[in-house]
Amino acid sequence: xxxxxxxxxxxxxxxxxxxxxxxxEPTPDAEGIGxxxxxxxxxxQGDLAVxxxxxxLEEPIGRPADxxxxxxxxxxxxxxxxxxxxxxxxxxxxxxAVDDLLNAHHDRFAGALAELADHVxxxxxxxxxxxxxxxxxxxxxxxxxxxxxxxxxxxxxxCREERIRLGELIAQAVELRREAENRDLIDAVDRYxxxxxxxxxxxxxxxxxxxxxxxxxxxxxFIGAVEDFADRRRExxxxxxxxxxxxxxxxxxxxxxx
Amino acid sequence: MTVATATGSQxxxxxxxSSGAGGGTLADVVETVLDKGVVIDAQxxxxxxxxxxxxxxxxxxxxxxxxYLRFAEAVDRLSITPKGAxxxxxxxxxxxxAATKGRTISGLGQAAREITGxxxxxxxxxxxxxxxxxxxxxxxx
Numbered sequence: 001x002x003x004x005x006x007x008x009x010x011x012x013x014x015x016x017x018x019x020x021x022x023x024x025e026p027t028p029d030a031e032g033i034g035x036x037x038x039x040x041x042x043x044x045q046g047d048l049a050v051x052x053x054x055x056x057l058e059e060p061i062g063r064p065a066d067x068x069x070x071x072x073x074x075x076x077x078x079x080x081x082x083x084x085x086x087x088x089x090x091x092x093x094x095x096x097a098v099d100d101l102l103n104a105h106h107d108r109f110a111g112a113l114a115e116l117a118d119h120v121x122x123x124x125x126x127x128x129x130x131x132x133x134x135x136x137x138x139x140x141x142x143x144x145x146x147x148x149x150x151x152x153x154x155x156x157x158x159c160r161e162e163r164i165r166l167g168e169l170i171a172q173a174v175e176l177r178r179e180a181e182n183r184d185l186i187d188a189v190d191r192y193x194x195x196x197x198x199x200x201x202x203x204x205x206x207x208x209x210x211x212x213x214x215x216x217x218x219x220x221x222f223i224g225a226v227e228d229f230a231d232r233r234r235e236x237x238x239x240x241x242x243x244x245x246x247x248x249x250x251x252x253x254x255x256x257x258x
Numbered sequence: 259m260t261v262a263t264a265t266g267s268q269x270x271x272x273x274x275x276s277s278g279a280g281g282g283t284l285a286d287v288v289e290t291v292l293d294k295g296v297v298i299d300a301q302x303x304x305x306x307x308x309x310x311x312x313x314x315x316x317x318x319x320x321x322x323x324x325x326y327l328r329f330a331e332a333v334d335r336l337s338i339t340p341k342g343a344x345x346x347x348x349x350x351x352x353x354x355x356a357a358t359k360g361r362t363i364s365g366l367g368q369a370a371r372e373i374t375g376x377x378x379x380x381x382x383x384x385x386x387x388x389x390x391x392x393x394x395x396x397x398x399x
């Protein structure tokens with residue numbers, strides 16, 4: 001039980017990482033944000049605890065090392081216990097504020113943690129191979145192929161209108177294909193997942209971007225299904241699997257905003 | 259089916275693996291964690307001293323004339339021809355290989371690149387003013 005008696009000095013705040021069951025104990029090697037890395041503590045209240053570390057309020061937050069430390073702590077916690085990530089950058093004045101937070105929302109947090117128990121997140125991302133995608137499109141789309149013939153070898157000044165029309169056709173085709181690929185991915189692997197969340201594309205050639213909440217017992221089967229999916233599309237899509245992660249996409253970001 | 263347990267991929271596998279726990283690139287971290295997680299509203303707790311919402315305001319990819327021209331340029335540059343009569347495969351370079359860090363970052367869109375730039379500035383201590391600036395949310399999300 002963490003029970004520091006000294007009130008936090010005015011210039012010290014508590015950076016919140018995530019909400020966990022109260023039996024989670026940070027190991028001494030757990031490193032928080034900051035330089036040198038802050039010591040990670042658990043502030044407990046009933047069945048719940050919040051993982052925190054002290055930060056100087058004058059310190060900038062948001063260096064790459066801070067983001068990485070935040071994710072590392074949450075992902076390694078998720079490997080052993082359910083965790084509700086608290087949005088990066090949330091700093092409160094002290095333990096009293098953490099107590100207030102847990103008191104006010106105890107049941108909601110406990111319910112959310114119960115749903116996440118024995119689950120981790122995997123994110124599946126894929127990017128179309130540009131040449132493969134466009135050549136496939138030109139083969140099936142005569143208007144696009146005709147525009148491509150008009151564009152090739154001519155400068156943008158000479159054929160700007162044609163270029164815009166061709167590019168628009170390609171962009172529309174990517175969008176349609178992306179919707180189809182996201183659906184196909186979910187069809188192919190969702191039987192091994194408890195929930196899924198389609199993420200917005202982060203690049204104009206994004207093919208798939210879906211987060212899955214996967215139970216520990218289903219992890220191997222899930223990964224196998226994603227590998228099979230990737231193998232079937234190896235010419236067209238570069239596929240990546242990120243995880244296991246904390247359940248970033250399965251915590252309602254605005255569940256406290258009312 | 260063999261399954262990779264760490265970052266990387268099995269020989270011959272079409273799936274690149276990247277572990278969690280900060281094992282990915284900075285771009286992966288940014289895309290994974292930002293704008294996620296429980297938001298503690300000021301109405302709930304007045305004791306919040308600051309939420310620095312490091313935000314990618316252009317995570318939503320919006321097709322624009324710029325995008326269209328870039329695609330058309332790709333058709334021209336890559337000599338992309340209808341499937342079956344392949345163009346110059348060597349010119350796509352890393353497109354067929356594993357994503358490199360630079361390529362991943364370039365994929366995050368303009369605003370994300372700017373934010374990554376700010377983060378890097380903070381790291382190198384070159385820009386103390388910018389370190390303290392808050393990044394604002396984009397309400398369009």
